[in-house]
Amino acid sequence: MTQAASFTIEHTRFLDPQGRPTQALPDFAEDPMAVIDLYKAMVLTRTFDAKAVSLQRTGRMGTYASSLGQEAVPIGAAAAMRAEDVFLPSFREQGGQILRGVRMAEILLYWGGDERGSDFTGPREDFPICVPVGTHAPHAAGVARAFQLRGQARVAVCVFGDGATSRGDVYEAMNFAGVHRLPVVFVANNNQWAISVPRTRQTAAETLAQKAIAAGIPGTQVDGNDVIAVRQVVGSAIEQARAGEGPTLVEALTYRLTDHTTADDASRYRDDAEVSARWKEEPIARLRLYLSDTGQWTKAEEEALIGDCTAQVEGAVAEYLATPAMPPTAMFDHLYAVLPAPLAEQRAELEEVVKP
Amino acid sequence: MxxxxxxxxxxxxxxxxxxxxxxxxxxxxxxxxxxxxxxxxxxxxxxxxxxxxxxxxxxxxxxxxxxxxxxxxxxxxxxxxxxxxxxxxxxxxxxxxxxxxxxxxxxxxxxxxxxxxxxxxxxxxxxxxxxxxxxxxxxxxxxxxxxxxxxxxxxxxxxxxxxxxxxxxxxxxxxxxxxxxxxVADDGAAMPLDQCFTVREGRDVTLVAWGAMIVETLVAAETLAAEGVEAEVIDVATLKPLDMATILSSVERTGRCAIVHEAPQSGGVGAEIAAGLADRGLVNLLAPVQRVTGYDTVMPLPRLETYYMPTEERILRTVRRVLAYA
The missing domain is CATH 3.40.50.970 (Thiamin diphosphate (ThDP)-binding fold, Pyr/PP domains)
Structure with a gap:
């Protein structure tokens, strides 16, 4: 018997949970502002999430999926992208969306039940939130194929959860991306829980990263609570893709510190002790420890940042709450490029019904 | 050409x-x-x-x-x-x-x-x-x-x-x-979407079909013509969105309608057309709207498939029922 194939999965971390470097930091981190910007983006996202949950709890917004504890994954990934790249998020990557210029008021508008929340004024080619799990992975392959056909040095970055890696769409997309060496990076945000189903019940595979191996593309793992590591590893994958070296799957290990969404109650299926232990590993405290230990961050700066984030979020909330609903007939207005005649009749009927 | x-x-x-x-x-x-x-x-x-x-x-x-x-x-x-x-x-x-x-x-x-x-x-x-x-x-x-x-x-x-x-x-x-x-001329000329095509004109009954069923429907229309019944045949072509206006206008003239499709009957597009006629063409109807369709069965394997498909004979049986209403 001979060996037909073999593989290893690497794991990358730069900061331990106490914020201590475990190895020399990557080049980008030599610029203190680059690291501080990541910190600021995470704090803003956490502030935003807390406010969004409270809007839902007080009946001023619909169901919402908080990214509490997972901020480093989408933010590290988005920070590694160029403006002309295309981001294809799942429904928990608001941190990455905000960093790419999606306005917080737009995100609130979406979860508040208004389609205009997906008409981003910022990154016009980025995809909207994808609710059906993993179904956006083929879109990322399509976007990447478009870049490849046009000879553009652009990259599609697609983030999905651990549950999505059990879906055929994700495999089909990675497999196709491998065949054509497409400029796409898949990021599996492994927060350990797909609603109530733990990672161990999702797959017998030791890592999610190795799901790339069967698709013939590189798979690697990163500490998803270490934003420096996420930024570095996803960034390398993006630049490889940009250089024509094909796709990568990056598995980011993190933890969902809160409910799946505001409609979920994780205490039904998850021990508090497990959650408490995971709070010791979360990404924001880790980076704050690193920054303060190295003299790059003071208490005064922290207080100023909290104040600034709160003001930004409050501004977005005010804008969201002050945005009137679209007229009811708006449901017809972007269904087709030109409304077909039978639908024009239905639109006219609705107009008649809602006439004051 | x-x-x-x-x-x-x-x-x-x-x-x-x-x-x-x-x-x-x-x-x-x-x-x-x-x-x-x-x-x-x-x-x-x-x-x-x-x-x-x-x-x-x-x-x-x-x-x-x-x-x-x-x-x-x-x-x-x-x-x-x-x-x-x-x-x-x-x-x-x-x-x-x-x-x-x-x-x-x-x-x-x-x-x-x-x-x-x-x-x-x-x-x-x-x-x-x-x-x-x-x-x-x-x-x-x-x-x-x-x-x-x-x-x-x-x-x-x-x-x-x-x-x-x-x-x-x-x-x-x-x-x-x-x-x-x-x-067919390779002239780059598109045909309109969202519109039915009237492929045979007639004054006595409207037959609505699409796809391969147009073939059987036109054959049935010729048989009827030999008997002195002129059937109008409408090729729906775009099933969604549905051009009911053309069908309604035809039925306004003929007063009778049969719908032919190969797909199973229940929940088929024929039902939508019949509902459209009931909604807005009822006063013009001289007979119930009837359907000739595949059965609500699993599509049989080849030995029985000819019994599943609407045939000229089944179309004629239905049209004659529709014509029998005074």
Missing amino acids: SEITLVEAVCMALARAMAEDETVLVLGEDVGIDGGVFRATDGLISRFGADRVMDTPLSESLFAGLAVGLGAQGFRPVVEYQFMGFIYPAIDQIVNHAGRLRNRTRGRLTCPMVIRAPYGGGIHAPEHHSESMEALFAHVPGIRVVIPSSPARAYGLLLAAIRDPDPVVFLEPKRIYRAPKEE
């Missing part, structure tokens, strides 16, 4: 669209060097290259999803599903994404695409190769469902579908892929 088959007309329209617009791409299983299992993409790879005529892995959900991504980036992908029976994994992408992207982004992102699939029975094909499931798609908001009934219609409607800015499910009646032939 020579006579060509329906499948040749599909290929001619694809080549025309690709030649006039470099954003048009063809993808699917075996569409490249093999030219498609029915040869609908024959020769396209040598003319337009493997970048634009791409064999995909056997990933039916992927193709439709790829088309969403390509469409959002400004391409016009034409995706071939080998048989309609294998299109179901793509329903997720078609319903959840293709039909919604324009609406959910308020027009910021769109995905023009054509999803082609041969459909229908009557060619003694293996299991899963003969179904008529157009009603599944006709129910979906944000897309069009188009079915040609002749080579000329295939050419004109496929060009229109490719040029349309919204997703189109284009179902090709494979029983008439090879015959009858018809003269």
